[in-house]
Structures are given as structure tokens and as C-alpha cells.
Amino acid sequence: MTPRRLREFCLEQNAAVEDFPFGPEVSVFKVAGKMFALSDLAATPLTVSLKCDPDEAVRLRAEHPAVVPGYHLNKRHWNTVTVGELPARMVRELIEDSYDLVVAGLPKAQRLRLDRP
Template structure:
């Protein structure tokens, strides 16, 4: 997975935008102002912080050495994912899951506008 592909996967989510509130080296991906992914796209290895259901977060960490508790994040709800250690399809699913968790917390009218009931 390349940094360009990781950025594209995040930005293909409905309503997703990228900004740089922590400086030019850290990409923050949001939907309706809410963070769903965070990455230093120039870093090696390439990693991304993603929101995760707490029960799934623990299971994923146990099953995949490339997934660890969220660096500088709430470790119960966030994982840091080394994308070089996982198949691209799994990274895509983890990004989509993070996005879906954030969207689920938005008001119903916003979810419907994003086509996510």
C-alpha cells in the first residue's frame, strides 16, 4: 500500500475531507468535522490511526501484529495500523469500519444525506 492509495481510500468515503490541523506532516481525514483516520503519509513504515469498536480492537490486536493500540489516541477506541503488514483489502475494510463508526454517531439527517442510514 502506498501513501497515495491510503489517502485515496480515506477520501473515497462519502463526505470525507483531508486537513492538517497538527501540521503539514499529519493528514487528518474527517467526515462532518469528525476524525475517522489520521496518518503521517511520509512515514516509514506507513501507519494510520483508525477508530474501532472496543471489542473488535482487542481481537484485531491479538490476531494481527501489525495492529496496535492507537498511538496518542484513546487506546480503547483507536488502533494504529501498519498498512505494510496487512493486505490492502483488510486496510480498506478497517478504514470503512472507522468511517462507519463515526457516521453512526452523527445526527440522522446528516447520515441520510451521506447515504448511510
């Protein structure tokens, strides 16, 4: 997965926006003002930090050396993934899971506006 495709896929999520609260080099992808992914798209290797269910986070880290505790994030709820070391399909699924976790934590009124009860 290329940096361009990573960015495009994050922005394909319903109501997702890209923001730069940490400076121009770090893309932060949000839904309803809440972060679900962040990445320095120019970095080598390309990594993306994603929210994850705590039990799933532990399992993923044990099974995949490319998945480590979230860099500068709550390590219980966030993983940092080296993109090129995992299949693109898996990276897409992890992004979708992160997005879904964030949306699930939104107030019901916001979820309904996103067509997600």
C-alpha cells in the first residue's frame, strides 16, 4: 500500500477528514472530531497508528512483528502498523476497525448522522 492509497482509503470512510494538529508532516484522520488514524505519509518505512480493541491489539502484536504498541499513544488502545510488512487487505481492515471503534464511541445522535446506529 502506498502513502497515497493509505490517505485515500482513510478519507473514503464516511465523514472522514484529514487534519494536521501535530504539524504539516503528520496526517491525522478524524471522524466527528475524533482521531481514528495518524501517519507521517512521507516517512520510510510507512507506518499508521490505529485504534484497536485492547484484546485484539495484544493478539495482533503477538502474531505480527509489524504491529507494535501505539507510538506516543495509549498503548492499550492503539497500535502502530508498518504498512508494507502486512497485506494491503489487512491494513484496510485494521483502518476500518479503527474507524468503527471511534464511531461506536460517539454519542447516538452523531452515529445516526453517520447512518450508524
